[in-house]
Each structure stands twice: as C-alpha cells, then as structure tokens.
Amino acid sequence: MTTPLLDVGDLRVSYPGRGFRARPHEVLHGVSLSVREGETLGLVGESGSGKTTIGRAVLGLVKADGGRIHFHGQDITHAPARVRRILARDIQVVFQDPYTSLNPSxxxxxxxxxxxxxxxxxxxxxxxxxxxxxxxxxxxxxxxxxxxxxxxxxxxxxxxxARALAPRPRLIVCDEPVSALDLSTQARVLDLFVDIQRRTGVAYLFVSHDLTVIRHVSHRVTVLYRGDIVETGPADRVTSTPEHPYTQRLLLAAPVADPLRQRQRREERRRLAATPTAGPRG
Structure with missing residues (x-):
C-alpha cells in the first residue's frame, strides 16, 4: 500500500482560554486522517467543529499540542520557518474570502x-x-x-x-473557498477545482460546512463534531446515506426546491436533533 501524501495522526490542538488564568480549550481531540496523491478529502462540520483548525495545523498556522503531521513521509508537525518556506512549493492554500486574500494595490x-x-x-x-x-x-x-x-x-x-497553483503544489488546503460566493458562481468555481485536479493531479484538503459542496468535489469525506471525527468514508455513501445522526442532520439541513419535501426534512431534522449525538464512528 502506498504512503499517503498527507498523514495526520492523533492530532490535538488547543487555543488559549478567555480571561485571566483561563485554561486552554482543546479544539481537536486526537484526529487522524490521510490524503492520497490526486485525491480530495472533504472535511465537513458546523462552525466550531475543528475542521478549519486541521487545515491551519497542516499549513503550520497553529501549533499542534500532540500527534503528528507527515507530508510525503516527512514529519512537519513542528517544522521551523525555514522548512515551511520550502514546503510552500508543495503545500498551498485557497482562503475563504476572495475580497481580502488579494493585495488590492x-x-x-x-x-x-x-x-x-x-x-x-x-x-x-x-x-x-x-x-x-x-x-x-x-x-x-x-x-x-x-x-x-x-x-x-x-x-x-x-x-x-491561480496563485495557489503557481508553484505547482502537490496539495492545496481549500478553506471554505466558495462560501462567500453566490450559488451559480459556487457551481462554476467547484467545477474549476475538479477540472484542475483532473489536469494536474493536485490533491485537495477541502474544508466546508456544506455537505452539498463537499459531495461535488470529494472522493472521501470526513465529518467532524466538536473536535472529533464521527464518520468517514467514500463521498457517495457519506453524502447520501450517512450512518451517524450528526451527519444525517447535516444532510437534512441542505435546502431542496420542493416545499413539501423541505418541510419533511425539517421535521426529520428536529427528530434527529432530539437524539443524543454518539461518539466517533468509522
């Protein structure tokens, strides 16, 4: 079996607590995932689930308190700035807001x-x-x-x-890259991501709160809930017949055009919301 391009094992990340002498707040509780060459792994979850923190840890923007991050077999968990500058050739990022991520001058x-x-x-x-x-x-x-x-x-x-593609990277971390766009523009940009991957073989770690977006671009999907992975598997299965109640709620939260079906989905989501969310699965 080939070594994954990106291999994250038992990753733990904490942020400083608010207030004087407040204890740090752990936002990732031992997360493990991998991304193969030319693959898209979708990370999905609500705000605060820890999905963006995983991307930031891979990029070296937040410090890991535990676990490991390996890229192409190299341990980059605590890579110094000099190594990170070299890694920038192979690991790039597309941020959420296209209005603030470009130098206006x-x-x-x-x-x-x-x-x-x-x-x-x-x-x-x-x-x-x-x-x-x-x-x-x-x-x-x-x-x-x-x-x-x-x-x-x-x-x-x-x-x-285009800026992310410039150095011909092997992995691009996509942090909610279409959430600031209208629906029609979202579809065109998502198609662009798929087309670029087909032509270049670049891998994506694709972060989104929207299961519909994740379904469009991903080969595999990992679902996060409050810092834990609750479900992972092939995109077709996880985004159509999820097993975990939390993933089912995410699926039912996606709007549909049929008012009757939308009302049924709201009722089903309320029923699931009353079900305690179990621990990690798969």
Whole structure:
C-alpha cells in the first residue's frame, strides 16, 4: 500500500482560554486522517467543529499540542520557518474570502508572479507562467494588467486559485473557498477545482460546512463534531446515506426546491436533533 501524501495522526490542538488564568480549550481531540496523491478529502462540520483548525495545523498556522503531521513521509508537525518556506512549493492554500486574500494595490500579474520570482524564477519565466495560469483558471490574458477591485467575487477566487497553483503544489488546503460566493458562481468555481485536479493531479484538503459542496468535489469525506471525527468514508455513501445522526442532520439541513419535501426534512431534522449525538464512528 502506498504512503499517503498527507498523514495526520492523533492530532490535538488547543487555543488559549478567555480571561485571566483561563485554561486552554482543546479544539481537536486526537484526529487522524490521510490524503492520497490526486485525491480530495472533504472535511465537513458546523462552525466550531475543528475542521478549519486541521487545515491551519497542516499549513503550520497553529501549533499542534500532540500527534503528528507527515507530508510525503516527512514529519512537519513542528517544522521551523525555514522548512515551511520550502514546503510552500508543495503545500498551498485557497482562503475563504476572495475580497481580502488579494493585495488590492498589486496587479493580478504581480500577485501571481511575485511568489515565483521569490522562489527563483526569472521575470520572463514568471510572466510565461502567469499567462499559463490565467488560461488554466479561465481568465483572459489582459487580466494580468488589472487590479483585484476590477473583478467579481468569482473571478477573484479564480485568481486566488491561480496563485495557489503557481508553484505547482502537490496539495492545496481549500478553506471554505466558495462560501462567500453566490450559488451559480459556487457551481462554476467547484467545477474549476475538479477540472484542475483532473489536469494536474493536485490533491485537495477541502474544508466546508456544506455537505452539498463537499459531495461535488470529494472522493472521501470526513465529518467532524466538536473536535472529533464521527464518520468517514467514500463521498457517495457519506453524502447520501450517512450512518451517524450528526451527519444525517447535516444532510437534512441542505435546502431542496420542493416545499413539501423541505418541510419533511425539517421535521426529520428536529427528530434527529432530539437524539443524543454518539461518539466517533468509522
């Protein structure tokens, strides 16, 4: 069996407590997961479940209190800044808000070429790569001369995706990358993620609170509830016939167009809400 690209084992993360002498609050209670080459693992759960914290720990943005994070066989759990700069070639991120994740004073060309030049590319090679990236995410070539404010939310997120793809990474952490977009734009950007993966073989750790979004892009799905994994498995099964009551509630929370069916789903969700949520499963 091949070694996973990303292997997280018994990960524990705590945040400082609020107030004087408050004890730290543990938000991840020993989480284990893996992502294979070219695979999308969807992380889904409500706000506060710990899904974003997992992504931030992989990126080195929060400190792990316990457990391990291995990337391509290398232990990066407590990697120093120098190693993290090297890892940036292989691990990239697309953040939630396309409006704040781009420098408003730089042109799109500068935003995309800057990390390439820092990593040693010549200006000519960087410009050629920018043209390739813009084509890859479906933006016109003249976009490189424009500022972020001249683009819509969906177009800005395409720029953010292009920036993540610039160093040809092996893994992209996608932190709620479509939640700030309207539904029609969401669908187009999700299709873009799928198409890019098919063409490049990049792997995604895809974080979302929306089970419908996760179903669209994922090969496997891991469901988090208050810092614990309660269900994991193939995306088709987890997003259509989930076993855990919490995952079932997430599924029923997704709106449907039929008013009668929507009312039935609300009633079923209320019934499940009265069922105690059991511990981790699968």
């Amino acid at each position: 730089l042109t799109i060309g500068d935003i995309l070429s800057e990390p390439l030049v820092v990593q040693g590319a010549s200006p000519a090679d960087a410009r050629a790569r920018v043209r390739e990236l813009l084509d890859q995410v479906g933006l016109p070539a003249d976009a490189s001369e424009r500022l972020p404010r001249e683009f819509s939310g969906g177009q800005r997120q395409r720029v953010a995706i």
